[in-house]
Amino acid sequence: MNRTDAARRTHGGKPTHGEPMIDRVFALLRAFSDTSPALTVPELSERSGVPLSTTYRLVSRLAAWGALEQRDDGRYAVGLGLLEIASLAPRGHGLRRVAMPYLSDLVEATRQHVLLAVREEHEAVLVERLSHHEAAPVHYRVGGRMPLHSTGVGLVLLAYAEQETQEQILSRRQTRLPEHEPVDVTALRATLAEVRRDGLAELHRGSPQPVLAVAGPVRDADERVVASLSVLVPDGSVPARSLAPAVRAACRAVSRALGSPSAGAPRTHAR
Amino acid sequence: MNRTDAARRTHGGKPTHGEPMIDRVFALLRAFSDTSPALTVPELSERSGVPLSTTYRLVSRLAAWGALEQRDDGRYAVGLGLLEIASLAPRGHGLRRVAMPYLSDLVEATRQHVLLAVREEHEAVLVERLSHHEAAPVHYRVGGRMPLHSTGVGLVLLAYAEQETQEQILSRRQTRLPEHEPVDVTALRATLAEVRRDGLAELHRGSPQPVLAVAGPVRDADERVVASLSVLVPDGSVPARSLAPAVRAACRAVSRALGSPSAGAPRTHAR
Numbered sequence: 001m002n003r004t005d006a007a008r009r010t011h012g013g014k015p016t017h018g019e020p021m022i023d024r025v026f027a028l029l030r031a032f033s034d035t036s037p038a039l040t041v042p043e044l045s046e047r048s049g050v051p052l053s054t055t056y057r058l059v060s061r062l063a064a065w066g067a068l069e070q071r072d073d074g075r076y077a078v079g080l081g082l083l084e085i086a087s088l089a090p091r092g093h094g095l096r097r098v099a100m101p102y103l104s105d106l107v108e109a110t111r112q113h114v115l116l117a118v119r120e121e122h123e124a125v126l127v128e129r130l131s132h133h134e135a136a137p138v139h140y141r142v143g144g145r146m147p148l149h150s151t152g153v154g155l156v157l158l159a160y161a162e163q164e165t166q167e168q169i170l171s172r173r174q175t176r177l178p179e180h181e182p183v184d185v186t187a188l189r190a191t192l193a194e195v196r197r198d199g200l201a202e203l204h205r206g207s208p209q210p211v212l213a214v215a216g217p218v219r220d221a222d223e224r225v226v227a228s229l230s231v232l233v234p235d236g237s238v239p240a241r242s243l244a245p246a247v248r249a250a251c252r253a254v255s256r257a258l259g260s261p262s263a264g265a266p267r268t269h270a271r
Numbered sequence: 272m273n274r275t276d277a278a279r280r281t282h283g284g285k286p287t288h289g290e291p292m293i294d295r296v297f298a299l300l301r302a303f304s305d306t307s308p309a310l311t312v313p314e315l316s317e318r319s320g321v322p323l324s325t326t327y328r329l330v331s332r333l334a335a336w337g338a339l340e341q342r343d344d345g346r347y348a349v350g351l352g353l354l355e356i357a358s359l360a361p362r363g364h365g366l367r368r369v370a371m372p373y374l375s376d377l378v379e380a381t382r383q384h385v386l387l388a389v390r391e392e393h394e395a396v397l398v399e400r401l402s403h404h405e406a407a408p409v410h411y412r413v414g415g416r417m418p419l420h421s422t423g424v425g426l427v428l429l430a431y432a433e434q435e436t437q438e439q440i441l442s443r444r445q446t447r448l449p450e451h452e453p454v455d456v457t458a459l460r461a462t463l464a465e466v467r468r469d470g471l472a473e474l475h476r477g478s479p480q481p482v483l484a485v486a487g488p489v490r491d492a493d494e495r496v497v498a499s500l501s502v503l504v505p506d507g508s509v510p511a512r513s514l515a516p517a518v519r520a521a522c523r524a525v526s527r528a529l530g531s532p533s534a535g536a537p538r539t540h541a542r
Binding site for chain 1: 297304308336351375378379392398402
């Protein structure tokens with residue numbers, strides 16, 4: 001069982017595990033979304049399933065810690081206090097800090113979008129997105145989740161996941177797809193094998209706009225694939241082949257900065 | 272009393288206000304720092320003042336929600352689950368998303384560092400930092416706090432804060448300085464008046480390296496100063512005068528994107 005399932009089971013104000021307050025706090029915090037960044041206390045209660053009086057109490061305490069902020073209109077939004085803590089996440093801003101100069105290079109070179117993502121259970125989480133002004137708008141946002149099987153960075157992260165994780169995802173995909181078109185698991189397996197062989201994923205996606213993603217793996221000092229970065233361009237604008245060298249070079253540069261020996265970093269400890 | 276004081280009073284495992292669990296959770300989360308991004312459970316307990324057995328229980332529940340992640344060496348670090356929530360903070364990534372293209376322009380134009388910060392009580396919080404490769408390294412990190420009186424963005428945020436907040440800060444500065452050199456409050460008042468007059472702050476700082484910051488205000492649709500952005504260059508490399516137009520233009524562009532009528536945005540509602 002993954003952590004999301006474990007955590008979600010306690011949504012809806014049904015406390016378990018002896019720490020109902022933590023579950024309620026996260027149910028409240030997760031009630032916010034990109035489309036609902038500010039909510040009233042009754043809305044928070046309604047969405048989280050936490051009783052109204054408890055919601056009032058918890059919201060006031062969360063605001064005292066800066067995890068929530070009250071706006072002029074009385075609604076609450078996620079506060080900067082949470083960003084201060086979250087920015088210490090090694091897989092978030094830690095990784096981002098190392099990768100940023102190389103991501104900037106890639107944006108300048110391609111004048112499009114560059115994504116940096118890591119795997120969190122069965123999804124990819126976007127750690128950074130840089131976009132050139134001339135690039136067509138896309139909807140990916142930092143901190144947002146993306147499917148593994150239908151994004152460039154996702155395919156890379158899936159291709160290099162442990163066997164067990166891959167099998168779990170491949171066996172679930174058939175029934176759990178958010179889109180209507182079914183995924184051909186055999187074709188997906190072949191794609192993953194290609195990604196491992198080439199060290200690069202190419203993905204053409206038809207909707208909402210035709211997009212080409214070229215993604216590669218980022219490795220750490222233990223040669224584990226810890227992230228993926230990709231370039232996103234309007235499909236048909238340039239051949240994937242012409243983007244591959246820039247993506248490979250950026251992946252190698254970030255991997256080296258993370259200490260990956262295969263990317264040219266000095267070997268610091270024996271394995 | 273500001274929120275930090277309110278929150279800190281409950282540190283050290285002395286629960287108050289009827290929500291001791293939330294206070295303990297934040298005491299645990301705030302035990303992490305830039306220099307200690309990963310901690311063992313006993314270290315977490317020690318630093319937060321939360322009893323060891325409670326720490327074990329809370330850490331396990333926080334990990335289930337992805338707010339903490341256990342590393343291979345057994346230590347815990349802040350998890351991506353927190354970044355997913357924190358990225359919804361309107362004053363964090365919300366502001367950042369609007370400002371990003373203009374910040375990138377400024378980095379390209381100056382080949383140095385660009386900072387974007389907001390005020391949180393009596394300090395500035397860094398929401399974004401973009402740095403050109405050619406720029407000398409600086410220590411500011413996203414999510415980190417900076418003093419108001421000794422940084423460019425801080426002076427701007429202080430200059431435009433409400434009178435009451437300004438007086439609180441000016442009256443505390445004399446005794447609360449982290450550095451050893453005393454702040455001349457009269458001189459600081461004069462500086463703040465200049466910042467308001469010019470709509471720009473210039474700050475020369477001698478240590479650790481001689482740095483020049485040129486900062487300006489970012490306004491929202493209600494013409495409130497909600498953020499400040501600055502360029503940071505090695506002092507002596509260029510005159511502040513030559514950076515002013517680029518900083519002013521970027522401030523104006525971000526303010527316009529936020530709907531500020533004085534920056535040329537269409538007036539959407541009467542005041």
